Amino acid sequence: MAGPHITVVDDASDLDRRAAALIASTIRSRPDASIVAATGSSPIGAYRLLARHARTGLDVGHVRVFQLDEYLGVGSGDDRSLFEWMMRDLVSPLGISRDRVVRLDASGHDPARACREYDGAVCAAGGFDLAILGLGLNGHLGFNEPPSDPTSATRVVRLSRESSESNRPYWGGRAVPDRAMTAGLSSLLAARRVIVVVRGASKRDILARTLREPPTPWVPASFLQQHADAHIVVDRAAWSERPRSD
Ligand code: GLP
Numbered sequence: 001m002a003g004p005h006i007t008v009v010d011d012a013s014d015l016d017r018r019a020a021a022l023i024a025s026t027i028r029s030r031p032d033a034s035i036v037a038a039t040g041s042s043p044i045g046a047y048r049l050l051a052r053h054a055r056t057g058l059d060v061g062h063v064r065v066f067q068l069d070e071y072l073g074v075g076s077g078d079d080r081s082l083f084e085w086m087m088r089d090l091v092s093p094l095g096i097s098r099d100r101v102v103r104l105d106a107s108g109h110d111p112a113r114a115c116r117e118y119d120g121a122v123c124a125a126g127g128f129d130l131a132i133l134g135l136g137l138n139g140h141l142g143f144n145e146p147p148s149d150p151t152s153a154t155r156v157v158r159l160s161r162e163s164s165e166s167n168r169p170y171w172g173g174r175a176v177p178d179r180a181m182t183a184g185l186s187s188l189l190a191a192r193r194v195i196v197v198v199r200g201a202s203k204r205d206i207l208a209r210t211l212r213e214p215p216t217p218w219v220p221a222s223f224l225q226q227h228a229d230a231h232i233v234v235d236r237a238a239w240s241e242r243p244r245s246d
Contacts, residue, residue: 004196004211004230008239012199016045019132019197019233024053026130026193031059033129034122036066036183038142039085042134042197051093060094064125066118067104068133069142072156072179075107080171104154106181115154115181122154122183128191135198138162139206139219143182147217153184189223196224198234207232208240 009015023046027033037043054060067083074081083103091101102121105114122128133141138160144152145160157180159167164176188194198207210221211232224230 019046020049032062034125035130040134066102069182070106071177131191143180144185148220194230201237203238
């Protein structure tokens, strides 16, 4: 198996441009794509450029957007919620209507049921056409923390100390919840195309492990080595050897 397609770019604006172009071409070839989309700092610039593509002719009116992950107990309307972040930085700028968004609702009293409903909606959509992901410092995808089995369903997880620490800046110094909900690794790995945006020197070691270690639940992203259409767009700061392509 060839492994993920790697695009190494020089800087942040290149990263945004390449990632946005790849997302746009995926939508062009599949205008009704079901897309699961990460928040986090890595894909934000690409989303901004994608909105520009949408203003200049890219038709996004038929895509469906699925939330990737959420902190447990955080409701909509809370500015810390990843749902609000996704709406603010992706859904609203693209002009996608709310009824084409599938929320991962972590605010209710029965999160296990919300997870089952979410997986039901993914299944009803025929699976994800596209997963736009970031890479956690510990190799997580969404909040599929190590160890995560590649068959894991959408579920409630306990966050690792690394994930709590790396998300602290987004909480303005307030305590990060210790549990979260995440789309299962199983449905992410089954996405017909996966695009992972990797930015900055802090990701260099985990990206090297993701690509070079034999796939292991201890580095959940390493299962992307077995994916037929995975694209990793990475800036030079996060890349630790000569590019294999592009
Ligand atoms: C966070 C989120 C992921 C995100 C990843 C990388 O903890 N759970 O959805 O993709 O970690 O975030 P960033 O792009 O800010 O480094």
